[in-house]
Amino acid sequence: MFELFKTFFQIGFFTIGGGYAMIPLIERKVVEEKAWVSEQELLDLIAVAQSCPGIFAVNISIFIGLKKLGNKGAFISAIGTCLPSFLCILAIALVFQQFRENVYVEHFFRGIRPAVVALIALPVFRMAKSAKITRYNIWIPIVAAFLIWKLGVSPIFIVLAAGVSGYVYGKYLKEDFGS
């Protein structure tokens, strides 16, 4: 049990830049070192964790914990993955509060802000590719972005509406076109 916690704590601590950066580390620790799951199982897990809502890395750790030790294992693994984030961010938040007014810190963050926007803009194109956007469905992201950007619609609502309309379209309309 402690092994589970330790492994996911390490994985949480040593990956910077989001869930997908964690895959190689998870692979090495969980498949090669500990042999908790096979390579094929991990690939399946990744696919399922991607199609589930929530935080990718947490989903994976819950899956593996569940498989090893049941509910208790899932709980321990999830805590292990979250704890490094939690501690690091709290430490930074407490310190940052005091340096917020500092001129250099202010300049630093003014320089960072445009870069952050660029770092968020780029995955749009990367994801457009993996979501298989074609000229038939390109209106979906455009309408979704417009509703959120200009009309202030909540992204949560957009996800819900897209899921429901995908279901309805597939179930009741697609057959009519013989596909």
Add this chain to the structure above:
Amino acid sequence: MLLLLTQLFGTFFLIGLFGFGGGYAMISMIQGEVVGHYHWMTMGQFTDIVAISQSTPGPIGINSATYVGYTALVNAGYEPYWGILGSFIATFAVVLPSFVLMLLISKFLMKYRNHSTVENVFSALRPAVVGLLAAAALLLMNSENFSSMAENPWRFCLSIFLFLFAFIAQKVYRLGPILIIVLCGVAGIVLGL
């Protein structure tokens, strides 16, 4: 304060429940609720949180939930130790749906992953998530993050330049996000942004 904590919990529970498409898509949701709906912080503060979440260990979703929980409480005028409680509530709430869903549907989804119903839902969900991301980027392009031509032309032009630099550095030269963030931050100090 109980109201604020309840709202934090509710918001992040929903974000965890509907957060398809990874950390960046979640950022769009957090932005919509935290800045757009509840006004717990400004767009500029939110951008700082995203920057820090990207450059510290751990998943971006967890990092930003922790940080937003803290900031929401502190911005509302509470002491930092209440901020820690806010962090805990937000982080717990964002993970809770994963936990419940995984336990319930892990077997179900494994079995039906290629089933047509699941496929149908995702055929619309995936393109919509791309729209979510685009909206997040567009919303961040405001005068608080870039300044404006009227307000401060020097800062505005430099911000545009740093934006293009970060975009090209990542796209063409494949520099890591942390390196880009540090470089732009240092440029901000040197150029007196």
